[in-house]
Amino acid sequence: MKKCNIVIASDSYKGSLSSLEVANYIESGILKTGYEFDIKKFPIADGGEGTVSSITNALRGEIKKFKVYDVFMRYTEAELGLLDDNVAILETASPLGLNKLDKNNLNPMVASSFGLGQMILNAINSGSKEIYIGLGGSAVNDGGVGLAKSLGAEFLDKDGNEIKDGIIGLKDLKEIKIDNLDNRLKKIKICLLSDVTNPLCGSEGATYIYGPQKGIKKEELKEIDSWMHNYGNLLEKLFDKEIIDYPGSGAAGGIGASLMAFANAQMYRGIDKILEMIKIEESIKNSDIVFTGEGKIDGQSKFGKAPIGVAKLAKKYKVPVVAIVGSSDRSSVELLDSGIDLILDIINEPMTLDYAIEHSEELIEMQAYMAIKHYISSSKYYK
Numbered sequence: 001m002k003k004c005n006i007v008i009a010s011d012s013y014k015g016s017l018s019s020l021e022v023a024n025y026i027e028s029g030i031l032k033t034g035y036e037f038d039i040k041k042f043p044i045a046d047g048g049e050g051t052v053s054s055i056t057n058a059l060r061g062e063i064k065k066f067k068v069y070d071v072f073m074r075y076t077e078a079e080l081g082l083l084d085d086n087v088a089i090l091e092t093a094s095p096l097g098l099n100k101l102d103k104n105n106l107n108p109m110v111a112s113s114f115g116l117g118q119m120i121l122n123a124i125n126s127g128s129k130e131i132y133i134g135l136g137g138s139a140v141n142d143g144g145v146g147l148a149k150s151l152g153a154e155f156l157d158k159d160g161n162e163i164k165d166g167i168i169g170l171k172d173l174k175e176i177k178i179d180n181l182d183n184r185l186k187k188i189k190i191c192l193l194s195d196v197t198n199p200l201c202g203s204e205g206a207t208y209i210y211g212p213q214k215g216i217k218k219e220e221l222k223e224i225d226s227w228m229h230n231y232g233n234l235l236e237k238l239f240d241k242e243i244i245d246y247p248g249s250g251a252a253g254g255i256g257a258s259l260m261a262f263a264n265a266q267m268y269r270g271i272d273k274i275l276e277m278i279k280i281e282e283s284i285k286n287s288d289i290v291f292t293g294e295g296k297i298d299g300q301s302k303f304g305k306a307p308i309g310v311a312k313l314a315k316k317y318k319v320p321v322v323a324i325v326g327s328s329d330r331s332s333v334e335l336l337d338s339g340i341d342l343i344l345d346i347i348n349e350p351m352t353l354d355y356a357i358e359h360s361e362e363l364i365e366m367q368a369y370m371a372i373k374h375y376i377s378s379s380k381y382y383k
Contacts, residue, residue: 004379006030006372007287009042009280011306012050013295013326014137015099016357019043019054025361026291026324029368033376040283046306047193047270048136049093055132056081056089058278064126068095068118071111071139073165076100078119080126088128090119092252093137098214101139106215110166111140113255117150120263124184132277133259134270135194135252141211141224142166143200143231144258145173152180153262167216170227176234181262190263193270195304198250200243200257201229206250214253228254235261271309281313289375290314291368292340293324299331302338311339322371324364326356344371 010022017025023041030037043054056063061083070076081089093099095115116133123131140146145155146165154177155163163169199205207216207225216224231254232244239261243249248267249257259265275281284290292307302308311321322342323335332343346363347356356363 003036003038004289004376005038005287006289006291007040007042007280007283008291009044009310010291010293010324011044011046011295013360014049016295016326017360019045019050020057022293022364025364026293026368029365030372032365032369033372035376040287042278042280042283044271044274044278044306044310045134046136046195046274046304046309047091047134048195049091049097049099051091051134051136051193051274052079052081052089052094055274055277056083059083061089066119066122068122069112069115070100071096071113071115072107073112073114076115078115080119080123082126082128086127086129088123088126088131090116090123090131091134091136092116092255093134095119096138096140098137098139106139108139108141108166108211108215109168110164111142111214112146112165113138113140113142113144113253113258114146114150114165116255117147120147120151121182124182124188129187130189130191132191132193133265135192135248135256136270138252138255139214140255141207141214141216141253143170143228143254144252144256145169145231147255148258148262151185151262152182153178154180167224167227170224170231173227173231173234176238178238178262185263188263190259190265191273192248192251192256192259192265192267193273194248194251194256194267195270196251197247199245199247200232200249200254201225206254209250210253232257269304271304271306275309275313284310284314284319285317287319288379289372290319290321291324291371292321295326297323297325297328297332297335297343299334301332302335307340308335308338315339320375324367324371326360342371
């Protein structure tokens with residue numbers, strides 16, 4: 001009797017479970033049926049929090065930790081994944097994560113991306129020739145000025161003095177110098193992984209779309225966006241390339257623009273590139289059913305989130321897809337036209353968020369158990 005082949009490829013449940021933990025709980029629920037399955041688990045991410053651990057674990061690399069600056073220039077611990085062939089994996093969320101801050105103590109005016117530049121230098125010093133950086137979950141909106149400073153760039157005001165860290169420094173920016181930019185960047189390939197395509201400036205840019213969740217007040221948006229536009233103009237003039245309107249330049253508060261300029265980085269759709277890197281397609285092609293998921297799923301998930309990337313790949317081979325998620329809303333019905341066949345919410349009765357997090361293992365297991373029992377009853381297997 002042929003075993004049912006199952007692929008589990010879920011994103012993390014932000015702030016509570018890693019992608020590998022979610023995959024393990026789904027597997028546990030499936031195995032409670034008592035049947036035997038051929039199960040393959042792939043930790044995944046879309047460029048946000050968990051990118052380093054997902055890719056590094058999937059490819060059996062090594063995770064190293066370094067002391068670098070957080071957004072307020074205090075020491076924090078950040079992760080770097082090292083793979084074979086001199087490849088490194090980074091993510092903005094590790095040193096600069098919004099999840100690391102108290103929501104009552106956000107201060108985007110001074111928040112700096114300096115720590116990410118330090119992590120890039122750590123990757124280079126570790127011998128990496130190719131660096132992948134997930135651009136998601138950051139607490140900064142400084143246009144990547146901080147990270148460029150750490151790489152040797154200079155940002156000067158009208159008097160030739162170094163500007164302040166954070167957004168507030170952009171107000172006085174008049175000149176950018178790259179004489180002391182680390183020369184090793186010319187020999188390094190940097191690939192940016194993002195689930196957004198926002199430009200640097202304008203109504204759909206970094207400041208207007210993502211600034212408010214980082215603490216920027218509504219009445220500040222227009223002025224800050226004008227500072228960002230001036231910064232973008234200086235970059236375009238200095239590097240003679242399109243920056244401001246390039247899709248993804250507004251990712252991670254403008255870090256996308258900074259790395260495209262100072263490091264000649266290339267932008268990739270996060271989930272698509274990650275699925276390619278972990279070589280999941282062949283397993284999905286040979287599977288009978290795919291399980292995916294994320295912490296919160298809604299209509300916006302179709303714009304580059306991990307479950308949709310998995311589902312689209314599965315649909316290429318007409319494989320059914322079940323998404324087990326931490327929460328969903330009415331708009332998630334739109335995703336049934338994007339490759340997902342069934343969405344199961346672990347919050348299946350009135351409960352507090354704390355309860356759902358505390359009992360997430362049994363809640364995920366239960367949904368996985370019910371999904372696979374239904375699949376078995378309507379399939380050719382185990383009859």
